[in-house]
Amino acid sequence: MDTLPPPAFDLTPPDISGWRRGDDSSNLPGPGHVTPDYVHSFDFGVAGHGIDCTPAPQRVIEVTDRVTAASNDFTFVRPFRGMDVLAQAGTVIALDRGAPVVTPYDNCILVMPVAHPQAGATAVRLGREVG
Structure with a gap:
């Protein structure tokens, strides 16, 4: 019988029994106080594993058109x-009834494509x- 190797990192959930929320002694931020620095302070178990x-960087995309399946x-x-x-x-x-669907301009970004759209x-x- 084959066995799986142990995981590359510890999958044991942290002990949160002593954690409290919302007061000054808490090691968790209260509602509305979660900052990107706080979130990025966690490695989520992947640090040191080449991830x-x-x-x-954030990008702003202006949606200019939509393609409707005919x-x-x-x-x-x-x-x-x-x-x-x-x-x-x-x-x-794409092809729709055999007719090609083409991008209207250079550097066109496809936003939220649907795998199998209905007519x-x-x-x-x-x-x-x-x-």
Whole structure:
């Protein structure tokens, strides 16, 4: 019988029995006092395991268009995760009843693509970075 190796890091939940919330002696912040520095003070068990926990820089995306599936035959030409940046205008992103669906401008960002959209539903939103 094969056995699984032990995990790379401790999966034991922390003992929180002595923690209290909301008073000055608490080691947890009260409501409304959670700051990014507080959140980033935790390593969530991944520090030292080659995982970069540094947050990505924020980006502002202006949604300019939405693509609505005209039929149930709408299919993307490849899997998109969202926030994909397509460098050239006219890049085919999907086929709908065999007709190509293309990006309208350079550096088009696909926002919230739906894996299997129904006819009449939004399949993906198109956006561009602001600033």
